[in-house]
Amino acid sequence: MKNIAWLDELSLDDIATVGGKNAGLGELHRKLVPLGVRVPSGFACTASVYRAFVAAADLDGHIERELAAYERREQTLAVTGRQIRHAFLEADWPEAMAREIIGAYEELGRREGSKHLHVAVRSSATAEDLPDASFAGQQESFLNIAGASALLDACKRCFASLFTDRAIAYRQAKGFAHRSVALSIGIQTLVRADMGASGVMFTLDTETGFRDVVLLNAAYGLGENVVKGVVNPDEIYVWKPGLDDPRLKPILRKRLGAKERTLQLSDRPGAPTVNVDTPKWQRAHFCMRDDDVLTLARWAVLIERAMGRPMDIEWARDGETGGLYVLQARPETVHARRNPAAESHYTLLEQGRPIVRGRSVGSAIVSGSVCVVRDARDLETFTPGSILVAEMTDPDWVPIMKKARGIITDRGGRTCHAAIVSRELGITAIVGTTDATSLLTSGQVVTMSCAQGEEAVVYEGSLRWKAETADLGAPPTRTKIMLNLAQPGSALATARLPVDGIGLVRIEFIVGSEIGVHPMALLHPDRLDDAERQAIAAKLGTERDGVRYFTETLARGVATIAASQYPKPVIVRMSDFKTNEYARLLGGRVFEPAEENPMIGFRGASRYYHDRYRDGFLLECRAMKMAREELGLTNIALMIPFCRTVSEADRVLEVMAAAGLRRGENGLALYMMCEVPANVILAESFARRFDGFSIGSNDLTQLVLGIDRDSEVLADLFDESDPAVMTAITDVIKRAHAAGITVGLCGQAPSDDPRFAEALVDAGIDSISLSQDAVLEVKRRIAALEARNKGSEKRWQ
Secondary structure: OOOEEEHHHOOHHHHHHHHHHHHHHHHHHHHOHHHOOOOOOEEEEOHHHHHHHHHHOOHHHHHHHHHHHHHOOOOOHHHHHHHHHHHHHHOOOOHHHHHHHHHHHHHHHHHHOOOOOEEEEEEEEOOOOEOOEOOOOOOOEEEEEEOHHHHHHHHHHHHHHHHOHHHHHHHHHHOOOHHHOOEEEEEEEOOOHHHOEEEEEEOOOOOOOOOOEEEEEEEEEOOHHHHOOOOOOEEEEEEHHHHHOOOOOOEEEEEOOOOOEEEEEOOOOOOOEEEEEOOHHHHOOOOOOHHHHHHHHHHHHHHHHHHOOOEEEEEEEOOOOOOEEEEEEEEOOOHHHOOOOEEEEEEEOOOOOEEEEEEEEOOOEEEEEEEEOOOHHHHHHOOOOOEEEEOOOOHHHHHHHOOOOEEEEOOOOOOOHHHHHHHHHOOEEEEOOOOHHHHOOOOOEEEEEOOOOOEEEEEEOOOOEEEEEEEOOOOOOOOEEEEEEOOHHHOHHHOOOOOOOEEEEEOHHHHHHHHOEOHHHHHOHHHOOHHHHHHHHHHHOOOOOHHHHHHHHHHHHHHHHHHOOOOOOEEEEOOOOOHHHHHOOEOOOOOOOOOOOHHHOOOOHHHHOOOOOHHHHHHHHHHHHHHHHHOOOOOEEEEEOOOOOHHHHHHHHHHHHHOOOOOOHHHOOEEEEEOOHHHHHOHHHHHOOOOEEEEOHHHHHHHHHOOOOOOOOOHHHOOOOOHHHHHHHHHHHHHHHHOOOEEEEOOOHHHHOHHHHHHHHHHOOOEEEEOHHHHHHHHHHHHHHHHHHOOOHHHHO
């Protein structure tokens, strides 16, 4: 076996020789560099160098004795690891081998045109980056190494890191014999990310396993801050199918991270890097331009295709040249082992006081007692079975992380060490809370909930919750089964459900929770007082253009939901806030009239052409046009709510057409909510203007029976299955079918009462939209009903 191998000579067949990391880099050089992906040049010291070093220094016997003493519990893991590492650092290099390594380093410098080349020195164990065990972060890497002496010293430190406490513990947990693992070293030209940016990207959603996105985390400076969770990075989702069209910019989600620190190169002896505070002006902006994000995402897709599996990729942007580079790529190991036919669903059964919020890792809920550990030197104070709360974690924390009920960190994104290890260990975690170590105290009982989607919450006390594992298999149905959905943060988790699309997207949630500002206030800030303008400015942050803020936030939120089901249809209902709900948005009270009964007041279609809100509606239209045409989610259909008259429908369609949303153009389908008795009575006239109806059973029941659906006094009389309501539903289904359009129902009733869903099937409904937790049960019941009805004229005449 030769001692030196250039990276562009290697492939995945060489894992036993150069370890998973270096073999992966070789595969990148061979397959991806010809396609335009940039990978830093370099060479590998093969595993034979490690074995020769160990033999020359007679380290085998020492290692065996120390590990045997640890296994007999005669000494601690910390003592064992420290003594083995010390022996490596004290050993001398065999002279011929040292000359060979230095010669390769000098040759790399000649190739790069530098006599004093700065390099990255990375460990690559022969049991690493395997499909079922990532060994992520177990060994050390060293940056900003220059000169022969520093290089040889860094290589020895890499060898020693094969016996860090975490590496010893991890091998034991995974069943790897210590002597069976050797270490290769990768030596690469250093990318000046200290002056630029770097991070990690996954070719799937790390929480749900959804395959049609690239998740990218980014921060200023060298990438260790992102990998180790030192900072809360920028988080960006890119929709893969849209990357094939160069006209599109399919960025679904952008979340600004605090990026508190920047890891830079240092000239101080013995300290090649230094962490400095990131200037406030930099923290307030995304560290990567959209064009660079899209380039990296395209590279990620190329890498995934070449490797034939989802990948975990480290990347960097050189601050001197602006060039982008892939530093390494390894297989994703968590979702590769996941059962695609089953899903665990967690539900909180009671509410508590929220204490802190962060980014969810997984979708579970756990309760327990907090144990705050502020420093790695205090790891022995951790109480097994507690919820570990820390500023951040690194590989040294793995032994206690394995004993934790849950993990909460102040810092880190969804690709940091704490997140990756928690997923691999199957432990619920919340990262990037900012202040958990300040707000939580040891001994405090809390409930961690990651069940709400992207945002996770830590609640005070032990709350009741339930967990169910559902078999996702369900028989096909002729009646389309669709979802009701509002939150972009939980959309990707629904992608595995056996549905035919989304029948109702309520944009009110995005406007109310993610935007939080009345659209007319963004258009007319001059009509607000100083306090309102300041509150809106705080909400917008560094974004000075309120129109762009509204448009992009709404477009990306809707596009994320649409991506979860692409290419299946996703029907987006334009805003249907009532005036009292609109007034609660920032700046809203100036623009909303006071109404005695907002439920039947200035809502729905009547707002869209009215002087009071038409400009706000045009912002909604602009957002939908962006989601369809710039982001590429052409499966989005639009739906008009609470349309009282045919002339009102014409006026709304005219406004939408002027905004570039014309029925039939670019495949755009337009639907109308059927929730006013007039919609039933004049079904044929409305049908000529829309591609389909979606029955809103709540409002239709309210108006057919004359019952305010918010009235507690009349709640017992409110019944969607009342004969009068069912007559209206059956009537509009027949008349719509006769007019050649489809009819669905998106109200809550079928989710609450499967018998109501069965009645809709008997009435000939084309689709039923349900809440997530009702999909499987209702779908199975409808499949059984259709089987019984097959051949009868009742349903399929």
